[in-house]
Amino acid sequence: MKIFLVVFAVLFLISTPGWAVLGEYENSVPSDQQRMHAQLRQVAGQGYTVSQLRSTNGQEVREYVSPAGLVFGVAWQGPTMPDLRQLLGSYFPQLQQAAQSPRRRRGGPLVVKNKDFILVSGGHMRSFHGFAYVPSLLPANVPAEVVK
Amino acid sequence: MKLPDAWQTKLALCSLLSTVLLGLAGCGGSSSSSTPTTPTTPVNNTQAIEVNLGPANNYPNGVFTNVTVCVPGTSTCQTIPNVLVDSGSEGLRLLSSEVTLSLPAITDNSSNALQECTGFADGSYVWGPVVSADIKLAGETASSVPVQLIDSLDPTTYAVPQACTSGGGSDENTVEALGANGILGVGVFQQDCGNDCTSASSSPLPWYYLCPNGVCSAATVPLQYQLQNPVWMFPQDNNGVLISLPSISADGAVSASGSLIFGIGTQSxxxxxxxxxxxxxxxxxxxxxxxxxxxxxxxxxxxxxxxxxxxxxxxxxxxxxxxxxxxxxxxxxxxxxxxxxxxxxxxxxxxxxxxxxxxxxxxxxxxxxxxxxxxxxxxxxxxxxxxxxxxxxxxxxxxxxxxxxxxxxxxxxxxxxxx
Structure with missing residues (x-):
């Protein structure tokens, strides 16, 4: 059993080179850390934990994880936009659809309020920040506002 | 990839292009002394701006102006209208489709032309090479300024790196998509990226790129080769900007005319x-x-x-x-x-x-x-x-x-x- 688990973990590390991904089980924080050349800090919240990755080039990503290990929210800040394709995983197409629809709103923040996917991306050059979460994946008694 | 000492504006290429394509002899003086001087006669520091829907008729509350760019050190210039005035970014970015001048590339010492991915908060981005130009606004001139040419080709000269598209938005490489012919960034910083893009101690941010053998990778870039807010490079009136727009009706207006005034407390x-x-x-x-x-x-x-x-x-x-x-x-x-x-x-x-x-x-x-x-x-x-x-x-x-x-x-x- 022990051997099986180790093999399992190694496979995960090999197959998930990116961030922990929204809506999936957290299994790649160590490789995120390596990829970002980041310092990792894990903080316990009430009914969830936050893995905070901070790289030396100023990028910061926070991953909000349920007691079962599910990533229910992500947040970011830094001088550039983060890699949202990796961070959002299967939710990225919802961002693309919202971001690429023609609109009169220009040059400001992007707010996506879909049925089960919320995203806010704001700021300006050198100061980008935002968050995304999946309402149906929020752990019991954890309000959406913790993701920020 | 870091090449801190190797950057150069490609003046040799500049001469060649000027001579061959434009029939002019060389690129002229490339010195850009930034020694502050107090001119005896104040230069015109007031650039007209107008709020309208822009060249694609799709940018409500767009603030637009004309920007003149020149081959560095020459009088070979072009005035680009309908450039968005943006206090939330730094540096001049122009759609390559609107620029007829041949502006010299900024390269490393292996002749790799510097490229830039500029991402915005709404997920959109622009991508293209960094070139050198003199920028003229009102009576002010900023000499040999790094400027981004937004690659409007389809497909682009170098494929847009995957990291550049990871904001989820559109490539704003047409007048229709950008809603403007370019963006004039006159925000609170001197460079667009600043020290976060110069650091050799970490992996480069996905901002500036070099593309040896056609493969683009993020690169660190010294401050002077990053895009510059042109205002701080003016010989005078260079400590900031005043944007002045009139009062308008609560019902809105077809347009509104105002001023982009250079310097703070430098003139009357x-x-x-x-x-x-x-x-x-x-x-x-x-x-x-x-x-x-x-x-x-x-x-x-x-x-x-x-x-x-x-x-x-x-x-x-x-x-x-x-x-x-x-x-x-x-x-x-x-x-x-x-x-x-x-x-x-x-x-x-x-x-x-x-x-x-x-x-x-x-x-x-x-x-x-x-x-x-x-x-x-x-x-x-x-x-x-x-x-x-x-x-x-x-x-x-x-x-x-x-x-x-x-x-x-x-x-x-x-x-x-x-x-």
């Missing part, structure tokens, strides 16, 4: 007067306090076409049905927010938010300038900023103090805002 037309200075943090943000909540990443952005503030649930007003992302209160609402600089200056500011569906439909849809257009900035209470876009500018003098540059009487050092 750019004194601070009654304006208060609000210094920002190192990211260009200040505090906005509303209902006892401190929104600590607030900023002023002439590239944002509305005031983006909280959300409909918090404010108790509905979002629009015809124009998603905008507020549609049944009657115009007035809000008072207290802005606080890092220097402690703290004062209330009041703005209105009207029904955007009605505003856009008014005057047969011809209006372009609105002082009461608002939309959401997030989902409360998680949002942490107010984005004061173009409506904030009408009827105000808004000063942009550039980093490291002193305010009049040394009252502050940039970065700061004053109004």
């Amino acid at each position: 037309d750019n004194a601070l007067g009654n304006a208060q200075i609000y210094t920002t943090d190192s990211s260009g943000n200040f505090h906005s306090i509303y209902n006892n909540v401190d929104y600590s990443n607030s900023f002023i952005d002439s590239g944002s076409n509305g005031i983006f503030f909280l959300d409909s649930a918090t404010l108790g007003i509905p979002d629009c049905t015809n124009n998603p992302g905008w507020y549609c209160p049944s009657s115009t609402q007035s809000y008072t927010v207290t802005n606080k600089g890092l220097n402690g200056t703290s004062n209330p500011v009041t703005f209105n938010i009207a029904n955007a569906d009605a505003l856009f439909a008014g005057n047969n849809g011809l209006n372009a300038a609105f002082n009461n257009l608002g939309g959401d900035s997030g989902t409360s209470p998680s949002t942490d900023y107010v984005d004061y876009g173009v409506p904030f500018f009408f009827g105000r003098n808004v000063f942009i103090g550039i980093e490291n540059e002193p305010a009049p009487n040394n009252a502050a050092v940039g970065p700061y805002w004053a109004y």
Whole structure:
């Protein structure tokens, strides 16, 4: 059993080179850390934990994880936009659809309020920040506002 | 990949292009001494700006101006109209489709041309090479300034790196998509990226790129080869900018004419007067306090076409049905927010938010300038900023103090805002 688990973990590390991904089980924080050349800090919240990755080039990503290990929210800040394709995983197409629809709103923040996917991306050059979460994946008694 | 000492504007290429393609002899003097001088006769420091719908007729509250670019050190120049004036970014970016000049590339010493991916908060981006140009605005000239040419080819010369598209938005490489012929970034910083892109101690940010053998990888770039806010490179009137737009009707206006004035307290037309200075943090943000909540990443952005503030649930007003992302209160609402600089200056500011569906439909849809257009900035209470876009500018003098540059009487050092 022990051997099986180790093999399992190694496979995960090999197959998930990116961030922990929204809506999936957290299994790649160590490789995120390596990829970002980041310092990792894990903080316990009430009914969830936050893995905070901070790289030396100023990028910061926070991953909000349920007691079962599910990533229910992500947040970011830094001088550039983060890699949202990796961070959002299967939710990225919802961002693309919202971001690429023609609109009169220009040059400001992007707010996506879909049925089960919320995203806010704001700021300006050198100061980008935002968050995304999946309402149906929020752990019991954890309000959406913790993701920020 | 880091090549701190190897960067050069490719003057050899410049000579060649000038001689062969333009029939001119060489590129002329390339010295760009930045020694401050006080001219005996003040230069014209006032550039006309206009708020209208822009060249693609799709940018409400767009602030536009003309920008003249020249082959460095020559009188071979071109004036590009309809360039967006953006206080939320730094540097000049022009659609390559609108530029007929041959501007010299900035390369490393292996002749790899520097490329840039510029990402915006709404997920959109622009991609293309960095070239060198003299920039002329009013009577001011910034010499040999790194400028981004937004690659408007399809496909682009170098494929857009995957990391550049990871914001989820569109490649704004056409007039239609960008809503402008280019962007003139005159924000509070000297360079667009700054020290975060020079560091050799970490992996380079996905911002500047080199593409040896056609494969693009992120690269660190010394400050002087990054895009520059042209204002701080002027020989005079270089400590900041004043954006002045007139008061307009609450119903909106077809257009509004104003001024982009260079320098703060350097001439008779750019004194601070009654304006208060609000210094920002190192990211260009200040505090906005509303209902006892401190929104600590607030900023002023002439590239944002509305005031983006909280959300409909918090404010108790509905979002629009015809124009998603905008507020549609049944009657115009007035809000008072207290802005606080890092220097402690703290004062209330009041703005209105009207029904955007009605505003856009008014005057047969011809209006372009609105002082009461608002939309959401997030989902409360998680949002942490107010984005004061173009409506904030009408009827105000808004000063942009550039980093490291002193305010009049040394009252502050940039970065700061004053109004």
